[in-house]
Amino acid sequence: MIVGKQKSIAEIREIVSPYKKLLVLGCGTCVKTCFAGGEDEVATLSSALRLLFKKDGRSIYIEELTVERQCEDEFIREAAVAISKNTAVLSLACGAGVQAIARRFANVPVLPGVNTTFIGVLEKQGLFTEECLGCGDCQLAVFGGVCPVSRCAKKLQNGPCGGSRIGKCEINPETDCAWQQIITRLTALGQLDNLRKYNPPKDWRTSHAGGPRKLVREDHVI
């Protein structure tokens, strides 16, 4: 899922301050799971903003709504009436959701309330870790299901480096060495021979280095 973190109240206050009628729009999928922009976070942030502006002697009308997904037109439509009643939208979705809303409602300012952080997993309640960079050329089959692109600080294709210490990374001793994990996992799978093969330098053209990417599924395009 996409993991995000809500912006600070000070930053949100700055970006919403020109507006008098604000829709705080949540997203009920990824950012809900990471406690950044679901229904609960919409309610808490809206309440905090009302208190903040009232304390400052300013009046602001805040409407609250959460749609299932802000990155799909089908769900965005549900927000159309609420958006039309407000002068700005504070979106608590990831960057894709914010842009999808902005694209559909060209005349309404759409403001981000969340910093989109990474693609990751919920490791345990309240702990999210980065697992994928979206490089566009997945080689997890070679590496036993542990990604050196996202989890090795040096993105080594043929590791480990000399900085691996007792299973930890020299960049941050709290971070597990991805290459240690690759070797442990491949050993358990009986596939350690995978590492006898040289992995050529990664072709980053399939990643964001090639500019914004597009995926077309002709079989679904009408």
Next chain:
Amino acid sequence: MIKKIQPQITLFYCINAFNDRASLSVLSGVAFELKTVKMACSSMVKDVFLLRAFEAGADAVAVFVCPEGQCRYVEGNIRAKKRVNFIKKLLDEIGLEGRRLSLHNAESGDTENIGKIFRQILSDINDMGPNPAK
């Protein structure tokens, strides 16, 4: 003559920790307005409920929980503590002062402790003044 406005306190309490409103009689004669919200477990105190109590005009909000290790639902009081700490920080960011929100271990019948808690809260309100977002 200007009528002095009484401080408003909202109390959220876990019924397993404290379910004896009679214990609050220790506060009779103290001038303040008290709203109470009882919960089956203190873990039911969501972030937004605490903030909405301030929106509704509370000058201070208190949460009564079971002592650590004694929650009937194992970790409800720990969750409540974490939420209270989160909202205290948020109140500081807003400029309302995190001190307006507090969490306490309180047991029914322990009138001495309850009296002490409320006197401290009222003293804090006196220092901070009324909720500026009223």
